[in-house]
Amino acid sequence: MEKKRVLLGMSGGTDSSVAAMLLQEAGYEVTGVTFRFYDSEGFEESLDDARNLASRLNIPYIIYDARELFRERIIRYFVDEYLSARTPVPCTLCNNELKWPLLAKIADEMGVYWISTGHYVRKVFRDGYYFIAPAADRDKDQTFFLWGLQQNILERMLLPMGDWTKNEVRAYAAKRGFERTATKKDSLGVCFCPMDYRSFLQHEVPQDALPGKGQFLDESGAFLGWHEGYPFYTIGQRRGLGIHLNRPVFVKEIHKERNEVILAPLASLYKEEMLLKDWNIVDTSRLLNSGDVIVRIRYRKQANHCTVSITDENLLHVLLREPLESIASGQAAAFYDEAGLLLGGGIIL
Numbered sequence: 502m503e504k505k506r507v508l509l510g511m512s513g514g515t516d517s518s519v520a521a522m523l524l525q526e527a528g529y530e531v532t533g534v535t536f537r538f539y540d541s542e543g544f545e546e547s548l549d550d551a552r553n554l555a556s557r558l559n560i561p562y563i564i565y566d567a568r569e570l571f572r573e574r575i576i577r578y579f580v581d582e583y584l585s586a587r588t589p590v591p592c593t594l595c596n597n598e599l600k601w602p603l604l605a606k607i608a609d610e611m612g613v614y615w616i617s618t619g620h621y622v623r624k625v626f627r628d629g630y631y632f633i634a635p636a637a638d639r640d641k642d643q644t645f646f647l648w649g650l651q652q653n654i655l656e657r658m659l660l661p662m663g664d665w666t667k668n669e670v671r672a673y674a675a676k677r678g679f680e681r682t683a684t685k686k687d688s689l690g691v692c693f694c695p696m697d698y699r700s701f702l703q704h705e706v707p708q709d710a711l712p713g714k715g716q717f718l719d720e721s722g723a724f725l726g727w728h729e730g731y732p733f734y735t736i737g738q739r740r741g742l743g744i745h746l747n748r749p750v751f752v753k754e755i756h757k758e759r760n761e762v763i764l765a766p767l768a769s770l771y772k773e774e775m776l777l778k779d780w781n782i783v784d785t786s787r788l789l790n791s792g793d794v795i796v797r798i799r800y801r802k803q804a805n806h807c808t809v810s811i812t813d814e815n816l817l818h819v820l821l822r823e824p825l826e827s828i829a830s831g832q833a834a835a836f837y838d839e840a841g842l843l844l845g846g847g848i849i850l
C-alpha cells in the first residue's frame with residue numbers, strides 16, 4: 502500500500518484543518534474525508550469549511566454518508582443504554598468502532614496506508630507494540646477515548662496534533678492565512694446531543710416507551726419522593742433530582758424493573774472494585790497483575806491506582822487502591838502506565 506498517502510478525517514474544525522496543512526507540509530499526499538454522521542443545522546457549514554480547505558490546499562476530498570451506521574451503532578446505543586439504566590459513552594464507541602475503523606476501511610479501498618485525525622494524542626512504539634500516549638497539550642488530551650483501538654489501526658495512525666498545543670495550532674492557522682479556521686470554537690460534549698440528554702431522550706423515545714413516574718427510595722427502602730422515570734437519572738447525580746431533603750443525597754443505584762432510584766449520602770457511593778466487559782488490552786504484560794496501573798473512569802476525573810486481572814467469565818476485574826465514587830455501569834475505564842501510555846480499557850459492567 503502507498504506509504505506516502507494519508508486519509509485524513511476532516512470535520513471542518515481547527516484541529517483537522519491544521520492537521521491537513523501539517524501532513525501536507527511533511528510531504529504526504531493528503532485526501533480528506535468528512536463523515537456525515539447525522540443531520541444537523543451546523544453540518545452544511547462544516548462541510549463547506551472542509552470543502553473550502555481541501556480546495557485551498559488542493560487536496561482530493563470526499564464526503565462519506567455514515568448516517569445509518571451512526572444511528573444504529575451510536576444514537577440507538579445511547580438511547581438504549583439510558584433505557585437499560587446505564588450511562589453510555591458515545592464518543593468512546595464512535596472513535597473505536599466507527600471513526601477509526603471507517604477511516605481504515607476507506608483507506609484500504611483507496612490503497613492508502615496511513616490514516617489520520619486531528620486528535621490530541623501521540624503514538625509511541627515500545628517492545629513491539631504501538632501505544633497511544635498523551636499529547637503535549639495535556640489540557641486537550643484525548644487518550645481517554647481511544648483505549649479500544651487495536652494494533653492494526655494503531656500502526657497506521659498519523660497524529661499531527663500530538664506535539665502541538667491548541668494555542669500553537671490556532672496561531673499556525675492564522676499565520677497560514679486561515680483566519681476563520683484559527684478562531685473556530687472548540688467542540689464540547691456529545692456532538693449529536695448538544696442539549697441535556699434528558700430532552701434528547703424525550704424527543705427520541707415515544708412517550709409510551711418511557712417508564713413514567715417512579716419512587717425515590719433511601720438505602721433501607723424507605724420512600725423519599727417521586728421521580729420522573731429512571732432513565733432521567735445517572736449514578737452519582739446530585740443536582741436536578743427535584744427533591745429537597747435536609748441533607749445532600751446522590752443517586753446510588755437505579756433499578757430498572759421496579760423503576761426505582763436509590764438515593765444515599767456520598768460516602769455510600771464509594772466502591773473498591775469493578776468489572777469490565779468489551780475490554781481491549783494493548784500489551785497484556787504491562788497491564789495484568791501489575792501494581793502500577795493507573796485507571797481513569799471519567800475524561801477529566803482524577804486518576805487512581807489499581808490492579809487488573811481476568812476473571813473466569815472473561816471480564817476484567819479492577820481492584821482499586823483507593824475507593825472511587827460514582828462508578829456507573831456503561832461508562833468506560835481506561836488504563837495507563839506511569840509514563841502515560843494507554844494500556845487498554847473496557848466498559849463498566
Ligand SMILES: Nc1ncnc2c1ncn2[C@@H]1O[C@H](COP(=O)(O)OP(=O)(O)OP(=O)(O)O)[C@@H](O)[C@H]1O
Binds near residue numbers: 514618
Ligand atoms: N464528521 C467527521 N468526519 C471526519 N472526521 C471527523 C469528523 N468529526 C471528527 N473527525 C475527526 O476526529 C477528530 C477528533 O474529533 P473531535 O470531535 O474530538 O474534534 P475536535 O477536537 O473538535 O477537532 P476539530 O477541530 O478537527 O473538529 C477530528 O480532529 C477529525 O480529524
